Amino acid sequence: MRRSDEPAVARASVCARRRVSLNGRQIVAIVAILAWATAAAQTQGTLKRGEYTLRISGCVHCHTAEDGDQLGGGRALETPFGTFYTPNITAHESAGIGKWSEQDFLRAVQNGVAPDGSSYYPSFPFTSYTRMRVDDARALRAYLMSLPPSPRRNREHDLPWFLQWRFAATVWQWLFFEAGEYRVHAERTASWNRGAYLAEALGHCQECHTPRNIVGVLQTDLAYAGNPAGPDGEKVPNITPHPRAGIGDWPRSDLIGFLEFGERPDGEYAAGSMEPVLEGLQALTQTDREAMADYLRALPPIDKSGGGE
Ligand code: HEC
Ligand code: HEC
Secondary structure, X not given: OOOOHHXXXXXXXXXXXXXXXXXXXXXXXXXXXXXXXXXXXXXHHHHHXXXXXXXXXXXXXXXXXXXXXXXXXXXXXXXXXXXXEOOOOOOOOOOOOXXXXXXXXXXXXXXXXXXXXXXXXXXXXXXXXXXXXXXXXXXXXXXHXXXXXXXOOOOOOEOOHHHHOOHHHHHHHHHHOOOOOOOOOOOOOHHHHHHHHHHHHHOOOHHHHOOEOOXXXXXHHHOOOOEOOOHHHOOEOOOOOOOOOOOOOOOHHHHHHHHHHOEOOOOOEOOOOHHXXXXXXXXXXXXXXXXXXXXXXXXXXXXXXXXXX
């Protein structure tokens, strides 16, 4: 049924009057509010993404001393090469990294290079974070800058004389480090790639679960096969899907459950340096947790007892 023309004309003239009644100032205000709302929503999204990246990457544990402010640094990391004290990475202008540009931050995390051009030691796992996507790294920085600054001053590392000279770190990087974002393996599924990204670039699982040679380089032919000399001299287990040496006998659902609650199939809870890792992994979405588990389950099984028994 066709409506009569009368009301249609009336509606049109009401609309026309309304449009005319918006003056220039009002239009500017509306556009500004819309732009502000969009920017605010984008900022919220960025901060959420930054927090997620921070948690999965485990930055907080290393960069927070037992008695200290969150991310204010000062945790002692005992390594076979000496004791490292993590720096303050809060937004504090003089004690932290508040004055750093975004570019400075990206260079540190992705290339292991400080704003003054000197090289970081690989006790900072930039060797894994170099695989981080640049948009994740940017969001991570935005989130760090949104947190409360800590005035805690950095402490010098306690290293043998031959490592005190930062040029040693430059040489190490030159010999053993290849920078670069995660490269998608096109022949694999999107889920496998997501799991690989989470484990390799963010979760830096290999930094503990893969043995190192005498100069601290990961032995990638033994990827995830366990490390007899993990952090604080701890033995780190083999997590390849080998049924005896690794975790190949764990049902898929148990591995997914472990990544959420830290409980092994035998009912024991993971301890030691895995504990703070698991705390961060609790942030994983279910889809990401499954992708990480499936990535581990698809690794080549290696018959080597973790912890080198
Ligand atoms: C295993 C412990 C560990 C983890 C995990 C870790 N860091 Fe660090 N980080 C260090 C150490 C040690 C240094 C100092 C390295 C050096 O002096 O050469 C450092 C240095 C830095 C620096 C340079 C600060 C400065 O003042 O020069 C930044 C920035 C940084 N880390 C950010 C991060 C971020 C972001 C994360 C998480 C994505 C993270 N770190 C995770 C140990 C860690
Ligand atoms: C800071 C060192 C460290 C990092 C990083 C780390 N792990 Fe662990 N992981 C350990 C240690 C140590 C244990 C043994 C804990 C225990 O004995 O209770 C462990 C245990 C495990 C186990 C249980 C294995 C078993 O046989 O009981 C799994 C699975 C595991 N880690 C997965 C991961 C994944 C996935 C990542 C990366 C997201 C990761 N880990 C990163 C140190 C680490």
